[in-house]
Amino acid sequence: MPRWTILAVTITCALVISSTIHATDADSIARGKKALETRSFTPAPWTFQAYDSAWENWQPKPEKQPADYDQAFRQRYGLHPAPFDNGKYPMGLRRGAFFGLPGIEGLTTDCMLCHGGSILGKSYVGLGNASLDIQAFFEDLNLAAGITRKLPHTFSNVRGTSEAGAMAVYLHSFRNPDMSVRLVNRHNWPLPDTLCEDVPAWWLLKKKKTMYHTGGADARSVRSIMQFMLTPNNGLAVFEKEEPVFKDIQGYLLSLEAPKYPFPIDAEKAATGHKLFNKKCAQCHGTYGKEWTYPSKIVPLNVIGTDPTRFDGLPKELGEHYNQSWFAKEKPSGYKALESAGYQAPPLDGVWATAPYFHNGSVPTLYHVLNSKPRPKIFTRSFRTDESDYDKLNVGWKVQILDKMPADLSAHERRKIYDTTQPGRGNMGHTFGDDLSDAERWAIIEYLKTL
Ligand code: HEC
Numbered sequence: 001m002p003r004w005t006i007l008a009v010t011i012t013c014a015l016v017i018s019s020t021i022h023a024t025d026a027d028s029i030a031r032g033k034k035a036l037e038t039r040s041f042t043p044a045p046w047t048f049q050a051y052d053s054a055w056e057n058w059q060p061k062p063e064k065q066p067a068d069y070d071q072a073f074r075q076r077y078g079l080h081p082a083p084f085d086n087g088k089y090p091m092g093l094r095r096g097a098f099f100g101l102p103g104i105e106g107l108t109t110d111c112m113l114c115h116g117g118s119i120l121g122k123s124y125v126g127l128g129n130a131s132l133d134i135q136a137f138f139e140d141l142n143l144a145a146g147i148t149r150k151l152p153h154t155f156s157n158v159r160g161t162s163e164a165g166a167m168a169v170y171l172h173s174f175r176n177p178d179m180s181v182r183l184v185n186r187h188n189w190p191l192p193d194t195l196c197e198d199v200p201a202w203w204l205l206k207k208k209k210t211m212y213h214t215g216g217a218d219a220r221s222v223r224s225i226m227q228f229m230l231t232p233n234n235g236l237a238v239f240e241k242e243e244p245v246f247k248d249i250q251g252y253l254l255s256l257e258a259p260k261y262p263f264p265i266d267a268e269k270a271a272t273g274h275k276l277f278n279k280k281c282a283q284c285h286g287t288y289g290k291e292w293t294y295p296s297k298i299v300p301l302n303v304i305g306t307d308p309t310r311f312d313g314l315p316k317e318l319g320e321h322y323n324q325s326w327f328a329k330e331k332p333s334g335y336k337a338l339e340s341a342g343y344q345a346p347p348l349d350g351v352w353a354t355a356p357y358f359h360n361g362s363v364p365t366l367y368h369v370l371n372s373k374p375r376p377k378i379f380t381r382s383f384r385t386d387e388s389d390y391d392k393l394n395v396g397w398k399v400q401i402l403d404k405m406p407a408d409l410s411a412h413e414r415r416k417i418y419d420t421t422q423p424g425r426g427n428m429g430h431t432f433g434d435d436l437s438d439a440e441r442w443a444i445i446e447y448l449k450t451l
């Protein structure tokens with residue numbers, strides 16, 4: 001499909017020479033951190049009781065509420081302890097106004113459901129949550145809260161990924177461009193259900209000129225990251241009131257830094273890898289250190305060759321609607337949705353901690369990023385994040401490889417298995433490491449640990 005390639009290239013070049021994002025002042029960063037850690041921006045749909053009784057919907061059903069229920073709940077859905085005060089609740093779930101009613105509290109979600117991850121048993125705000133079963137989480141809490149309506153679209157087909165794009169399509173479909181709500185007559189746009197989106201680490205945002213996997217938005221846009229507030233209860237006035245808060249939240253995101261690789265690194269090997277990286281990889285992924293560079297490059301689909309579903313998958317109606325709506329009219333000159341030619345080559349800071357790899361999380365380790373032939377086709381993993389779950393050799397998650405998808409699994413168990421033959425989950429492409437020798441690959445991997 002023709003994709004306004006020339007326009008995308010022009011836009012990319014224009015953005016590269018335009019100013020980089022400046023981290024905002026310390027007060028704004030502190031306000032943004034506090035807002036993320038203490039506030040919810042959507043009304044709470046669930047009672048507190050729904051959390052306490054969610055286990056009654058687990059299959060096989062436990063005889064009674066599991067001992068250490070908070071931990072059992074986190075493991076069931078792939079959630080992590082909050083590294084800030086969040087009561088007994090995991091990152092991503094928090095108290096909020098029940099159906100928006102003042103004075104009555106219930107439970108709701110926040111950004112960290114997807115953007116709060118864990119590595120080596122430690123939680124980080126801003127690390128993508130690669131363990132999450134968001135489908136089961138919503139289904140079970142809805143049932144436990146007495147909400148019997150089915151989810152309006154697929155939230156996830158495989159653990160650690162989500163159909164965030166479909167959520168955006170669905171939420172925007174209730175709006176007119178002026179943000180008024182069309183409750184009965186929502187736009188009938190096609191809802192994608194196989195985009196299989198892995199969550200980018202927030203600490204990479206500060207280097208980016210464009211964000212999202214396809215570079216579909218200007219990284220400076222504040223309104224773009226407010227799309228998760230689009231539940232019909234939130235009117236235009238709420239968005240206008242919260243825009244400065246999201247400006248602070250963006251400031252906080254821009255202040256985040258990648259965690260450092262905590263195990264020994266072979267300095268000599270890494271130095272060899274550094275040279276190879278600069279020759280083979282830096283033109284797309286940039287250079288690192290104090291004088292870093294980052295080209296914010298969108299690599300055309302026919303060059304990158306990774307799964308095209310996410311690229312093709314958002315309906316054009318969404319972009320057209322977005323560009324006429326409040327979201328594109330940010331002061332002073334607005335940030336429209338950008339046409340893209342492919343996928344953005346991400347910065348690789350902290351890449352040791354952000355497995356699985358590619359926009360669809362289809363490749364579990366760095367070794368397999370750099371060698372496309374032996375990439376596992378059907379695999380599962382523990383979805384825990386302890387040192388024993390981490391593959392220090394290949395760098396990423398330890399996986400168990402399966403010959404085929406076993407029959408008769410519950411939907412919850414099926415989502416633990418990543419089947420790269422399924423739509424949106426292909427593990428092809430990015431063959432730039434295929435002509436390296438294994439020694440060269442190990443050297444590059446050693447260097448990647450230092451980023
Ligand atoms: C349902 C899971 C989910 C929730 C909740 C969520 N996000 Fe995201 N976010 C994603 C996914 C997935 C992407 C990548 C989307 C893509 O390009 O396909 C993303 C991308 C982003 C990006 C761009 C990152 C980059 O480098 O390209 C920012 C910034 C962001 N989200 C901020 C937020 C904020 C702020 C909130 C809360 C208001 C939030 N997100 C809530 C899943 C989520």
Ligand code: HEC
Binds near residue numbers: 343344351444
């Ligand atoms: C022609 C540009 C290009 C070159 C050259 C290139 N890459 Fe990439 N790389 C990309 C793009 C684009 C993606 C994102 C693909 C996707 O998500 O579908 C990517 C993804 C990755 C990822 C996964 C990042 C993540 O968080 O999911 C790693 C790791 C990576 N590249 C490492 C390398 C290394 C090491 C080299 C050199 C051997 C290299 N790349 C060469 C464009 C390139």
